[in-house]
Amino acid sequence: MSSAAGWQELRGGWRLLVACAVGVGLSAIALPFYTIGPLTRPIEADLGWSRADIQLAILFSSGLGALTAPITGWMIDRWGARIVAIPSIFGVSLGLFIASTAHTVEVFYAGYALSAILGAGTNPVLWSRVVSGNFEKARGAALGLALVGTALVALLLPSFIVALVEIGDWRLALRAAALLPIIIALPLVYLWLHPDPSRSAGGSGASNLYGSTVGEALRNFRFWVLALSILLGYLAISGTLTNLVPALIDRGIEAQAAAAFAGAIGITMIPGRVLVGFIVDRIWAPGVAMVVLLLPALACLVLRDATDPVVIIVTCALLGLAAGAELDLLAFLTARYFGLAHYSKIYALAYAALATGSATAPFLFASVYDRTGSYDASFMVAAVFFAVAALLMPLLGRYPDLGKIENNRAG
Template identity: 55%
Template sequence: MMTPAAIAELRSGWRILVACALGIAASAIALPYYSIGALTKPIALETGWSRTDIQFAIAFSSGLGALTAPVTGWLVDHFGVRRVALPGFAGVALGMMIAAMAGSTLVFYLGFALTALLGAGTNPVVWSKVVTSRFDHARGAALGLALVGTALSAILLPLLITMLIERTNWHVALAAVAMLPLVLSLPVAWLWLPSEPVRPSLAPAQPTVSIRSAVLSLRFVVLAISILSGYLAVSGVLTSLVPAFTDRGLSPARAAVIAGTVGLAMIPGRVLIGILIDRYWAPAVGCVILLIPAVACLVLVRATDSLNLTLCCLALGLAAGAELDLLAFLTARYFGRARFSKLYGLLYACLAVGSATAPAMFSRLREVSGDYTASFVSSAALFAVAGITLLLLGPYPSISGPSAKGSHSDAD
């Protein structure tokens, strides 16, 4: 159970959590990523583009997101969350709208690239900064609740896109997706996000470690390897689900519904993970959680019936996005909050590289091998590496001083 102090933090900060959840749901990382799977086959059928060509668009959105993440961290520290996020939503909408109007792969890629560049103010660096600065006793649970926005995208986007394509075409479907940041996230962010640069809610001893020494430390390297492996696995398997299921004979609508259960399971999964890492050693929790999708991926190699496919998706959903929650929590726990935005931005770049390269890589594997077996086996191995590597982080650093006892204060 959560402590009274943790419950009080969540009650007082619920508006910020809602704004963060809706913000990441319509962010430059979530909208392209959770849209591309349902769009792949319809676009390929209409245009003749290969699946690899279509999913390569993620390399532009997530890849450029890797380059912008450290800059976004600096902007948040100096200008505040709201001033960075609001123009970011407009940028996401513009980029996705250009992709929706594309008649060539060049324009399609340009739209995804602009989504990342102009929408950089919506990436997880922003939302994690708000939560880690505002919450201390319930930091893990708050991160889980805030980042549950990705679950909303995972559930709703495949269904929305499939429904609109059946009635119109993929251009209209993607244009509808492009409007979500403006009608869903921007108004709430305007009302409930802090306008000034956010500062830690408590005043414990802050870390004195420099950016250079942190980046050169073993812990930073371990986190980077785990994040890269985890997101290669996540991005590879989740963007493959809808096309893989339709290849096995399911209708597009049925495939979208089953794949959407990933997002359904992400909601309780993220909250549970957040509560667990508040109470127990987070690397061990992360290791166990990341081994669950490893097993699910191996089952997906042979599963064809709806029940087994759904169970695998639920298992994936329990852990999908765990690396994002863990990254924010572990960055604050091992390196402190004074330099959180910059260090998180650098580590997030590893996540974005995995997210950028995996969809096209796994789609290419499918084209070479003829099915998704190699893709699912590769994801299983990468999930295992991501989980086991976390155990090398070692115990939390200790803090001397009166504020350290009984709290999640930042470590030196």
């Protein structure tokens, strides 16, 4: 990218980036995901549920996020991002508040399910569409900056939840988390989420954007390579991150210290998102993705029996690098390989693979613990998933010339 033009884009759109960063950080996918780990042991102690039962809630949260993603993509194209986002923020809060009242697993799951359904418009499908449509010269950097909101939540939320549990109980902690979208995200989204109507979905200029149709994308092997890589990567990321705090506590580490170690993930997610975003504006993104995914594969092998604080921090940092990069890499690669004309729908379908991994892995990893009393096998499987996801990325090949494809189609 041209450095001057890219910086000018970033300076001109900083309010939009802040609104997207806060919106995605307090979304129906991020907020339930980063609360469930530090809440697992308190809920287990209070209600006697198994860890697998507790973490199955993410299946209802992220799993329904996967099912609603294509619908959300259609809604964004039909009505625009702002109209979809604002009521969805209330939906996230309502669902989590209902979950905080649960005395049975059915009510607990229902709360997470409602958060996913009513809050579907807060998920990355919306925020990445806004950024991809409003930034061109600095698209990778803008996506990294916008999606850094999930990194901040990963950094701050575990310690926040643990502190509130110690002050009150897990219900107080979850209710406090439920208020965050309304208190923080809603005002910023209302004030600053104003996408350029000539370049955003639903705008009058949308017909001038180049790109594949949904059918063309689904017939393209690159879509399926990307989706499979993202699925495997997020199976590894989600299973490891949600079970990290209870795994460390099982080794005799204090709850606050375990939450602080998990916070190292958030620390590296921030530079992971931002630096990878800047790099892919200049270097072939699939090659960058391969390197980013191979590092946490090594981290998972080390993390199986690590107790040394320095080793744990380093391995958590490598996990954070992958967790920080993969979401914005999906958004960037979707735009580069399939264009913006039908971006919301195509990204939503690829995002469904991500959400499926995010939904199923916490339960699967916790089930392995319930059966074996250890997370060792889960960390080994995560290492294999990371490695395969990394090796799939180069199969995407060179970037297509979307303008040329569009001209050939017109001709």
